[in-house]
Amino acid sequence: MKFRVLPFVWLTFSGGGVVAAVFLPVLVVLLAFALPLGWVDPSHAHLEGLVQSWFTRIALFALIVPMLVHAAHRFRYTVYDGLQVKHKVLVALACYGGAMVLAMAAFLVLTTV
Amino acid sequence: MSAPVTRVPSYQRRIGVFWWVHKRSYFLFVMRELSSIFVAWFVVYLLMFVAAVAGGQQRYDEFLDRATSPLLLVVNAVGLAFLVLHTVTWFALTPKAMVLRLGGRRVPGTAMLAAQYVALAVVSAFIYWLVVKA
Amino acid sequence: MSEGATTAAHDVLLVGGGAAGLRAAIAIAETRPDLDVAVVSKVYPMRSHTVSAEGGAAGVMADDDSIEEHIYDTISGSDWLGDQDAIEAFVNEAPRELLQLEHWGCPWSRQDDGRIAVRAFGGMKKMRTWFAADKTGFHMLHALFQTSLKYRAVKRYDESFVTRLLVDEGRVYGVVSVELATGRIRAITAKAVVLATGGCGKVFPFTTNANINTGDGMALAYRAGAPLKDMEFVQYHPTGLPFTGILITEATRAEGGWLLNKDGYRYLQDYDLGTPTDKPTLRSMELGPRDRLSQAFVHEVEKGRTTDSPWGPIVHLDLRHLGAKLIDTKLPMVRELCLQYERIDPVTDLIPVRPVVHYMMGGVHTDIDGRAGLDGLYAAGETACVSINGANRLGSNSLPECLVFGARAGRAAAEDAAAAPAPPAAIAAQVSDETRRLEHLLARDTPLDDGVARIREELQTTMEDAAGIYRTGPSLEKGADTFQALRERVGAVGVRDTSPSFNTELVAALELENLIDIGECILRSGLAREESRGAHQRTDFPKRDDERFLVHHTVRRDHDGNPSVDRLPVTITRWPPGERTYGR
Amino acid sequence: MDDSIAMQVTRYRPDKNSQPVPVDYEVPLRTEWTVLDGLNHIKAEQDETLSFRWSCRMGICGSCGMNVNGEPRLTCATFLSDYAPGPVRVEPLANFPVVKDLIVDITDFMEKLPRVKPWIIRDDDVTEIDGEYIQTPEELEAYQQFSMCINCMLCYAACPVYGLDPDFVGPAAIALAERYDLDSRDRGSRERLDVLIEKEGVWGCTFVGECTSVCPKHVDPAGAIQRYKLKAAQESVKAFLLPKALRR
Ligand SMILES: Cc1cc2nc3c(=O)[nH]c(=O)nc-3n(C[C@H](O)[C@H](O)[C@H](O)COP(=O)(O)OP(=O)(O)OC[C@H]3O[C@@H](n4cnc5c(N)ncnc54)[C@H](O)[C@@H]3O)c2cc1C
Ligand code: SF4
Ligand code: F3S
Ligand code: FES
Secondary structure, eight states, X not given: OOOOSHHHHHHHHHHHHHHHHHTHHHHHIIIIIITTTTSSOOOXXXXXXXXXXXXXXXXXXHHHHHHHHHHXXXXXXXXXXXXXXXXXXXXXXXXXXXXXXXXXXXXXXXXXX | OBOOOOOXXXXXXXXXXXXXXXXXHHXXXXXXXXXXXXXXXXXXXXXXXXXXXXXXXXXXXXXXXHHTSHHHHHHHHHHHHHHHHHHHHHHHHHHHHOOOEETTEEOOHHHHHHHHHHXXXXXXXXXXXXXXXX | OOSOOEEEEOSEEEEOOSHHHHHHHHHHHHHXXXXXXEEEESSOGGGSGGGGOOSOEEOOOSTTOOHHHHHHHHHHHTTTOSOHHHHHHHHHHHXXXXXXXXXXXXXXXXXTTSSBOEEOOTTOSSXXXXXXXXXXHHHHHHHHHHHHTTOTTEEEEETEEEEEEEEETTEEEEEEEEETTTTEEEEEEOSEEEEOOOOOGGGSXXXXXXXXXXXXXXXXXXXXXXXXXOTTOEEEEEEEOTTTOOBOOTHHHHXXXXXXXXXXXXXXXXXXXXXOOSXXXXXXXXXXXXXXXXXXXXXXXXXXXXXXXXXXXXXXXXXXXXXXXXXXXXOHHHHHHIIIIXXXXXXXXXXXXXXXXXXXXXXXXXXXXXXXXXXXXXXXXXGXXXXXXXXXXOTTSHHHHHHHHHHHHHHHHHHHHHHOOOOOTHHHXXXXXXXXXHHHHHHSOOOTTOOHHHHHHHHHHHHHHHXXXXXXXXXXXXXXXXXXXXXXXXXXXXXXXXXXXXXXXXXXXXXXXXHHHHHHHHHHHHHHOOSOBTTBEETTBOSOOHHHHSEEEEEEEOTTSOEEEEEEEOOOSSOOOOOOOOOO | OOSEEEEEEEEOOTTTOSSOEEEEEEEEOOTTOBHHHHHHHIIIIIOTTOOOOOOOSSSOSXXXXXXXXXXXXXXXXXXXXXXXXXXXXXEOOTTSOEEETTEEOOHHHHHHGGGGXXXXXXXXXXXXXXXXXXXXXXXXXXXXXGGGOOOOOHHHHHOHHHHHOTTSOOHHHHHHHHHHHTOTTOOOHHHHHHHHTSTTTGGGOOOOOHHHHXXXXXXXXXXXXXXXXXXXXXXXXXXXXXXXXXXX
């Protein structure tokens, strides 16, 4: 059988879609609204404990990478079809490249904290 | 079988850049796809949060402060709306994209839909507990 | 379209991409891969009218069935006018052809254990009709078409309209066609030509047939000098939807549907078709043959026992007692069609129906291998008349006929082509003749108050009045007279659309020429047959007359361009003429 | 109900117009009339040069697809009265080149179809036939929906991806590939996968889903394509992870 990269990208895209649909809403509600606006008030120590745990860090990385691929893949086709920017290779490079850069940033953040 | 190729003279219509604004379904589709921008944004936001928490009490407080700026609140609110659109459409499409069989029977779409929302609820409750209660 | 004609050459040319044409193409590609085969069709093959066939295809299959019985049903169904050698070959080969189609992916409906299911059909004594729900023709055609894509060697000329056969000294060397998209006239030469152009329901105003069924192949052969056969036998199907003429398949009755007059009475019992039973009884009542059922309708009208509708009298088909489940699994398309075109649901409502022109028993006269009256010319499918259908075709015999005789004609044509001479120079003159004729037609002005559509409509009503379910000498005579005038108008009519690309008006004008030839042959053959047999019912000669008319009528164009009718003996082998009985 | 309805029909005659133009007609409005009946009325009574394809007038031959008020429809199965009081806008199917008036060029599809090998592929290709391949009603049901495609091209007209990227194999062809893959008699899914795993294959589809919404025969090409993606991904992962010997 022929080897092609796209099936793997698509699989990651789909995984990322599931993660974004299931995990992201609650995280956004908490981190972007509930905490800043003081609806809930866990102590900093508790949160620090949480992010220090290796379990959390690995889990976060495992969630973040597929979400990035998801976003990049989707955005690529949106730009290509929706906005009709017809520089196929350029668009793909920018999107997946961006995702790669962010993934590396995530790695750095999650390993150094 | 093959047909002998003769080029048929024809009129090629062009599709405008705003093809998706004229039809509701196309518009919704493009909105759904644009949710990807906010998924990326929230990933960045999440990382900033983690970095801030790890950076100590003070950086964390600064982060919370900045998060209450009207600009960020608006961006995040819009982003959340897109995210909800993503979740709803993603769940709705899953039963169409795959066929699950249990005991030889095809699992009905509504059951798969319901299962996804249950998963959403469980995961949300768990994360809430993790962040707020535990 | 003035650059003149382009030319292409092939070994065998199939005119028509329906069941018969595609089956022939595959037969040639399989048996003689060395030959260069081409299919010309005026529509994309998968749009051919075979696609509309609903009910099924007959072939002996069940354990309790026998070849002998299928032969007998077909012969008696034909009112003993079918050629028995042809029927025997047909019945013998049908099951294998249907199995072949199964191997090519046709989604035949199945029994629980995975074997092919069969259903009952009108005039058949055993259950032997294979079906793919009620979209049999659709599935067969798409299976054939998609399978044909496998054979890269087969060329296709899609949406090309054949206007003329190229004939020299009694041998056919190809055709002239118009490529619709470009208007390009193309001579396609071949060492053998198979006509598989389907039926001619459009000769009549009210028909189940598609817009493309204009009898082109019959007219092509007729004008080239080949005889047509059994043209007086036009089948009316008893159950069409009133306004559109859309067919409600006989399978509805095979599954247990009833025909009711306005009093809710199963009127068929009054016409020597047996006594009503709850469950369907084979060869009885609603499962009688089509000619008898359509005739019973006319009598009900005369007795004032039908319901009036804006489109004339109707009776009702009752499926309500079959239940939603059976209807959805075995007759889904019927429900779909009723909901869409009548806005009624057969699960809860009665379906209004009336008889409608459905099928042409006659066609290009051929022998058992599809050989028509000119060397190098073959015909198969509804356009041909082998004849297995005689005076009345049994439902579900026609699809397998397309397969059996499509394959036979294909193979015979291939053999012929392998040994045939190359096209002589003389045909070039015919090509330019035809090119000029077509250009002339485009250049001619249409009289202001006339046009193709109007003439066609008058032609159709003339045919209905002259040669409906019941005919008389005077009605046929009168029709033939009207045709003289119509012919003159056809001769004068031109085409207003002058553009080369997709000139549908030109196509309609060419089809009109074909309709008028076919219509005339039907009337002439009908006049000559002074008896009543099968679908040909003369009120002035109400009895079957084996003494004088146990013969086929062939009709050929004489030197003045008029149809001349001849007789041809019916082949009787083992089944001497008997009485046709149903319900007993 | 009014007794007539306005039809705005897009005309394009290559020898007369440089681009398609809308032309207004008025036709009788009868309950039983379809958009196709309206067009035929125009052709018979008002302008015989109007060109369009049709044949079966019963929704099965697939020739009469056009855009009606912007939606791809089979005109023989679309009723004028549903658009009363009008006007009804009739245009050639979107996304295809226009040959004339309401007739579009579908050569592209006809060339793509054979590429997905829509026929039964067997390793035991026998020519002598002595019985049927057994196929239970459940096995039949597995592919039945995808065998209902009438090649009407409505899905291609509805799919923006096809409009923007004509290399995309497109909904109906992929649904037909799926139809044979799911057929218990077929052994050709590997061969078809090799075709559809390319980028012009299934990956161009971004699951707009309009193909399925407009399909008059409920074929669900959108579903077929997503399932194909999943299949392609699964097979790729398998090929990647398992050593050669373990693969089927
Ligand atoms: C509604 C309906 C239901 C039916 N149901 C059944 C059934 O259940 N069982 C059964 O056995 N029979 C049934 N029949 C009959 C059967 O379907 C037809 O007899 C059969 O399909 C004819 O097939 P064919 O290949 O001869 O022609 P068609 O399928 O009609 O094909 C004709 C071909 O010739 C081409 N052609 C025609 N003229 C030209 C030209 N001038 N130039 C180029 N190409 C041309 C066309 O493009 C087309 O490809 C039914 C018929 C109808 C109308
Ligand atoms: S999938 Fe549906 S819409 Fe597309 S061509 Fe087939 S029948 Fe038409
Ligand atoms: S509309 Fe087009 S993008 Fe995919 S789901 Fe259907 S093929
Ligand atoms: S005319 Fe055949 S599908 Fe509409």
